[in-house]
Amino acid sequence: MSRKSKERSVKDVLVALLMGIAPLIAALGLTGTSATTASAASLTEVTNFGSNPGNLRMYVYKPDSAPARPAVVVAVHYCTGTGPAFYSNTEFARLADQYGFIVVYPDANVSGQCFDVSSPQALKHDGGSDPSSIASMVRYTVQNMNADAGRVYVTGASSGAMTTNVMLGAYPDLFKAGAAFMGVPFGCFATTDGSGWNTACATGQISKTPQEWGDLVRNAYPGYTGPRPRMQLWHGTEDEALRYPNFGEEIKQWTNVLGVSQTPVFTDSPQSNWTRTRYGSTGAQAPVEANSFQGVGHSLPESGMAARAITFFGLDGSGGTGGTTTGPIHATGSGKCLDVPGFSQTNGTQTQIWDCNGQTNQTWTSTSTKQLTVYGGAKCLDATGTTAGAKVAIWDCNGGTNQQWNLNSNGTITGVQSGLCLDVTGASTANGATVALWDCNGGSNQQWHLG
Incomplete structure (x- = not known):
């Protein structure tokens, strides 16, 4: 007016x-x-x-x-x-x-x-x-x-x-x-x-x-x-x-x-x-x-x-500082992004890597409680087990330690509950390669960057 x-x-x-x-x-x-x-x-x-x-x-x-x-x-x-x-x-x-x-x-x-x-x-x-x-x-x-x-x-x-x-x-x-x-x-x-x-x-x-x-x-x-x-x-x-x-x-x-x-x-x-x-x-x-x-x-x-x-x-040191709290999680070895297939919000959907596209199924937030959330906080990155090979999926956020992750200075992301690394299966660089837990080994398929 x-x-x-x-x-x-x-x-x-x-x-x-x-x-x-x-x-x-x-x-x-x-x-x-x-x-x-x-x-x-x-x-x-x-x-x-x-x-x-x-x-x-x-x-x-x-x-x-x-x-x-x-x-x-x-x-x-x-x-x-x-x-x-x-x-x-x-x-x-x-x-x-x-x-x-x-x-x-x-x-x-x-x-x-x-x-x-x-x-x-x-x-x-x-x-x-x-x-x-x-x-x-x-x-x-x-x-x-x-x-x-x-x-x-x-x-x-x-x-x-x-x-x-x-x-x-x-x-x-x-x-x-x-x-x-x-x-x-x-x-x-x-x-x-x-x-x-x-x-x-x-x-x-x-x-x-x-x-x-x-x-x-x-x-x-x-x-x-x-x-x-x-x-x-x-x-x-x-x-x-x-x-x-x-x-x-x-x-x-x-x-x-x-x-x-x-x-x-x-x-x-x-x-x-x-x-x-x-x-x-x-x-x-x-x-x-x-x-x-x-x-x-x-x-x-x-x-x-x-x-x-x-x-x-998140500006008081409790999370959200440094400009790296929300954004895509880049897989260093492939140049692709951590992705929820088909924009699914179904509990148990295993994550994968895919060409980065900036969409909501690739937008993750690291919270002050060590969660990695997607879809604006609707779902959490979830470890379905504690042994090598356990798939990493999405699930309703529940505060469990299997939904808590450490973003480490060496580029790895480790599960608080298991201590294992977020890993692209078989060191694949192809679209659709699944993501799981694995023993940390320093490989490029275990290197990630948020933001």
Whole structure:
């Protein structure tokens, strides 16, 4: 929609959100723009970062501790907020100092400071409006700050959480994971009348099947067949601005998009009013993680929650660092890739090597719990036995030691349970050669590289 239409619609948005945002502002102490970090690094505005149809401003924090190829976290503010305020009064900059990633803070540039998550342009890959501007910021950071394109993440609160859903839906090629604090599903806020506000969505009245929600995401980028980013969700049961039913709808959407069951495989309570569920795998970097807070309103993130998001991203040393967590597993001896035949998701399907093609049946993730997952975490690489010759297959993730693997510095991948090496049978280099366990022997058919 036009910028004028967006400016007019923001007034409607603020009427509904301002009361809900007030607790967030109070909880975070959003009263100024001075930095809270002790680092010598500072927030810098970047101009001329590329195509900017949303007329946004871009702010970047690159800590002194950043390595040669740092990860990137895009942190998106709420309505009435700014990029500098989100920098100063949330914990992401301090965590960047600790772990060495770059933080990009988009700044909405209209009255009311909300981001467009409603227009047809916003809900389409490279369609225009604010999401396209944020995508330009990511591309600029990768190209001009030597950032690692394989480790880009997005998070945000309220309007920023809705933007997080939109960015993961429309730009799966740019992001590895997201964390949405108090958001709504991708496409839930959609309008066609130039308004930026969808009352039915905000009040939790829109319910769809998982397939319908998933199709909204898939249709945002027709023809895209690459890996989909993981999603971490946060919501309070008493949220008065973006009602709690949206949390369940988000779970339906992202479990469908990532091809995992809606039934959680892990549930715990980190504190008395907090229920955490994980879908697809049990580890800290599950395909989908959902955090529900009993009795809490529109006031997230609270202290310590940003660190939980960074853990989910794998940027705190718990996994996902080094740019080698997700990607194809290359067989050094053949130049081919570890492959699930025929895109099968049937338990017990033995893996093989095949010409690398970048498809989901060749996209593996090494998790903090030593699993090698495929199909966005829907299945795990599984050793069917503990002796030489035992086939290596896929199976539902269950946390067993036969699904744990060591990625060793010498290029081998060894089973935690057996100590044996991942081996291309008969040292074959042909498409379709099967993969099994074998005694480690230093052969090129036991050499692998993830990423």
